[in-house]
Amino acid sequence: MSEENIIEIHNLKKNYDKGNIKALNGIDLKIKRGEFISIMGPSGSGKSTLLNMIGALDRAEEGSIKVADIDLMEKTDLSEFRSQEIGFVFQMHNLIPNLTVLENVEIPMYEGKLNSEQMRERALELLEAVGLREKAETNPTKLSGGERQRVAIARALVNHPSIILADEPTGALDSKTGDIILKLLKDLHNKEHVTLVMVTHEPYVAKMADRILNVFDGKIKSSS
Amino acid sequence: MLMVKNPFRNKTRAILAIIGISIGIATIVALGMVTGGLQNSTQNTLKAGSAEISVTKIGSGSFGSSGGTLDESLVEDLKNISGVKDTAGILRVNANISTTSGGGFGPMGGLYLSGISRNKLNMVGIDSINGSFYTENDSKEIIIGKTAAGNLNKTVGSTINIYGTDFKVTGIFETGNFIQDGGAYVSLSTLQNLTSNQDKVSSIAVKVDPDANSSQVSQSIQNAYPNDLSATTAADQANRINQSLGAIDTASWAISLLAIIIGGVGVINTMIMSVYERTREIGVLKAVGWKNKRILGMILGESIVLTLVAAVVGVIMGIIAVEIILNFMPSSDSFTPLLTLDTLLKAFAVAFLVGVIGGLYPAYRASRLAPTEALRYE
Numbered sequence: 262m263s264e265e266n267i268i269e270i271h272n273l274k275k276n277y278d279k280g281n282i283k284a285l286n287g288i289d290l291k292i293k294r295g296e297f298i299s300i301m302g303p304s305g306s307g308k309s310t311l312l313n314m315i316g317a318l319d320r321a322e323e324g325s326i327k328v329a330d331i332d333l334m335e336k337t338d339l340s341e342f343r344s345q346e347i348g349f350v351f352q353m354h355n356l357i358p359n360l361t362v363l364e365n366v367e368i369p370m371y372e373g374k375l376n377s378e379q380m381r382e383r384a385l386e387l388l389e390a391v392g393l394r395e396k397a398e399t400n401p402t403k404l405s406g407g408e409r410q411r412v413a414i415a416r417a418l419v420n421h422p423s424i425i426l427a428d429e430p431t432g433a434l435d436s437k438t439g440d441i442i443l444k445l446l447k448d449l450h451n452k453e454h455v456t457l458v459m460v461t462h463e464p465y466v467a468k469m470a471d472r473i474l475n476v477f478d479g480k481i482k483s484s485s
Numbered sequence: 486m487l488m489v490k491n492p493f494r495n496k497t498r499a500i501l502a503i504i505g506i507s508i509g510i511a512t513i514v515a516l517g518m519v520t521g522g523l524q525n526s527t528q529n530t531l532k533a534g535s536a537e538i539s540v541t542k543i544g545s546g547s548f549g550s551s552g553g554t555l556d557e558s559l560v561e562d563l564k565n566i567s568g569v570k571d572t573a574g575i576l577r578v579n580a581n582i583s584t585t586s587g588g589g590f591g592p593m594g595g596l597y598l599s600g601i602s603r604n605k606l607n608m609v610g611i612d613s614i615n616g617s618f619y620t621e622n623d624s625k626e627i628i629i630g631k632t633a634a635g636n637l638n639k640t641v642g643s644t645i646n647i648y649g650t651d652f653k654v655t656g657i658f659e660t661g662n663f664i665q666d667g668g669a670y671v672s673l674s675t676l677q678n679l680t681s682n683q684d685k686v687s688s689i690a691v692k693v694d695p696d697a698n699s700s701q702v703s704q705s706i707q708n709a710y711p712n713d714l715s716a717t718t719a720a721d722q723a724n725r726i727n728q729s730l731g732a733i734d735t736a737s738w739a740i741s742l743l744a745i746i747i748g749g750v751g752v753i754n755t756m757i758m759s760v761y762e763r764t765r766e767i768g769v770l771k772a773v774g775w776k777n778k779r780i781l782g783m784i785l786g787e788s789i790v791l792t793l794v795a796a797v798v799g800v801i802m803g804i805i806a807v808e809i810i811l812n813f814m815p816s817s818d819s820f821t822p823l824l825t826l827d828t829l830l831k832a833f834a835v836a837f838l839v840g841v842i843g844g845l846y847p848a849y850r851a852s853r854l855a856p857t858e859a860l861r862y863e
C-alpha cells in the first residue's frame with residue numbers, strides 16, 4: 262500500500278437480504294491522505310453502505326479494503342480501529358439526550374488511555390473549536406439542530422482520527438445552518454489535515470470537495 | 486456516568502422495577518429482623534449463672550404455670566442427685582392485676598408472676614437490678630421486668646394490686662429475654678400464701694456442677710422420679726426455639742428465591758425495553774469505537790444500579806413494615822426485632838444477584854447488535 266493512499270478499495274461487494282440486494286457491487290476506489298471527497302448518487306445507490314465499509318461498521322463479502330494501512334477484511338477487533346482512525350458524523354446528530362454536551366464529546370475517549378481530567382480538557386478544546394464551549398454543561402435537547410451537529414463534529418474529532426466520514430451532515434438542517442456546518446468541516450479539514458469523505462445530495466455542496474464520486478447501483482460511475 | 490444516569494431515563498419503568506424488587510427485599514429484611522430478634526433473646530436465656538435444667542411435674546409444659554404442682558420438699562431432695570449443685574423452687578401464676586391509675590392493660594390481660602427465693606434469683610438470670618430486690622418472709626414487695634414496667638407504666642416505688650393485695654415495686658430488672666422481661670417476681674413464700682399453694686412449686690430450677698454434663702444430670706433426675714418428674718435442659722429449649730427459627734429461616738430463603746425469580750424477570754423486561762429503545766444510541770457507541778465488552782458492562786451496570794437502589798428502598802420498607810406491625814400487636818413490647826449485619830448482607834446480595842441475572846441477557850443482546858442495523862433503526 263502506498264503512503265499516499267489512506268483508503269484503497271478493490272472490487273468491494275456487499276449484499277443484504279441474503280444476496281437479493283447488492284448494496285455494493287464492485288467498488289474500486291483510492292483516496293489520498295488529506296483529500297476531501299464528496300459522494301453523490303440516488304437514494305439506495307449504496308453511498309451509506311460504502312461509508313460504513315470504510316468505517317468498519319460492517320464487513321463486505323468480497324473484494325479488498327484497506328484503510329490507514331489496516332486490512333479490514335482480515336482484522337478481527339474493529340472497535341479499536343474505529344475509535345482511533347475514524348470519526349463519524351451522521352445526518353441525525355445521534356447525541357445521547359441524558360448526558361451533557363461535554364459528556365457526549367467525551368464518549369469516544371472511554372476506550373482510550375486518558376484520565377478523566379485529560380478527557381475533559383480534550384473535549385473542551387474541541388467544543389471551543391466548534392464554538393460551543395460555553396454550552397459544555399448544557400443538555401443536548403436544549404440545543405438547536407445546527408448546534409447539535411457541531412457537537413457531533415466535536416465528538417467525531419476528539420480521538421484525532423485520520424478520516425472523517427460524514428453521511429449527509431447537513432441533510433436535516435436548513436441551508437443557512439447547513440452552510441455553517443460545511444464551513445466548519447472544511448476549516449477543520451484544512452487545519453487538521455484529516456481526510457474527509459462526505460455524502461451529500463446537494464451539487465453545490467459537493468463542489469466544495471477536491472473530487473466528486475458518483476455512485477450508481479453499488480458502483481462508482483464517474484469521478485471528477 | 487451512563488450507568489448511573491441511564492436506569493432512570495424512563496422514570497415510571499424504573500420506579501415499577503424498583504418497587505417490584507424492593508418488596509421482595511423488604512420481606513427478607515422483615516423476616517430477618519424477626520428471626521434476629523428471637524435468636525438474640527434465646528441466646529440471652531442461656532447466660533452464665535442461670536440454671537441449666539428445669540424440672541416440672543410430668544405431663545406439664547416446661548413453663549408449667551398451668552400444669553400440676555410439685556411438693557416443695559423435692560427442691561431439697563433433688564440436691565442429693567449427683568451432679569446437682571443447687572436447686573430453686575419456683576411457683577408461676579398468670580396473675581390478674583388491677584391497675585389503680587390509667588387504663589393500661591398488661592400483656593394478655595395479666596402479668597406473668599413468679600415466686601422464688603430472693604437469693605436464688607441469679608438462677609433465673611436476674612443478677613442485677615435497678616432499685617433493690619424484695620425482702621423475704623411474706624413481704625409485700627415485687628420486682629418487675631423492664632417491658633412489664635413499660636406496659637404497666639410502673640416505676641420503682643409504684644404499687645401493683647395483685648389478687649387484692651398491694652405490692653410495692655422495689656426494683657426493675659432486665660435480662661434480655663423477652664418472656665422474662667415481661668414478667669415479675671415476688672418471694673416464693675409470698676406467692677404461695679397469696680395463691681394458697683403452701684409448700685407447692687410449679688417447677689424446680691436446677692444448676693449443675695461445673696464439671697457435670699447437664700443432659701446426663703437431667704436424665705438422672707428423670708430416672709430417680711420416673712413417674713413424677715420431667716426435666717428439660719436449657720439447651721433443649723434453645724434447640725426447640727432454634728428449630729422454629731430454622732423454619733422461619735427456610736421461609737425467608739424461599740422468599741428470597743422467589744424475589745430473585747420475580748425480580749429477575751422484572752429486571753430482564755425493564756432492561757430489554759431500555760436496550761430496545763436505545764438501539765440507535767448503542768449503534769453510535771459502537772461507531773465511536775466502544776468495544777462489545779464495554780457495552781455489556783454498561784447495561785449490566787445499569788441493571789445492578791437499579792437493583793441496588795431497590796435494595797436500599799427495600800431495607801427501609803422492611804424496617805418500617807416491622808415497626809408498623811409490632812405497633813399494632815398488643816404484646817409486642819416484650820419483643821425487640823433485630824436487624825443483623827447478616828440480614829443486611831443477604832438483602833444486598835440478593836439484590837445484586839437479581840441485577841446480574843436480570844441484566845445479563847439484555848446486556849448480551851445489546852453488545853451483539855450489528856452497528857449498521859442499530860444506526861438504521863428508527
Ligand SMILES: Nc1ncnc2c1ncn2[C@@H]1O[C@H](COP(=O)(O)OP(=O)(O)OP(=O)(O)O)[C@@H](O)[C@H]1O
Nearest residue numbers: 277278282284303304305306307308309310311858
Ligand atoms: N442493514 C441493511 N439491511 C438490508 N438492506 C440494507 C441494509 N443497509 C442498506 N440496505 C439496502 O442497501 C441498499 C443501499 O443502501 P444505502 O443505505 O447504502 O443507500 P444510500 O445510497 O445511502 O441511500 P440514501 O441516499 O437514501 O441514504 C438499499 O437498497 C438499502 O435498502
Ligand SMILES: [Mg+2]
Nearest residue numbers: 308309310428
Ligand atoms: Mg444513506
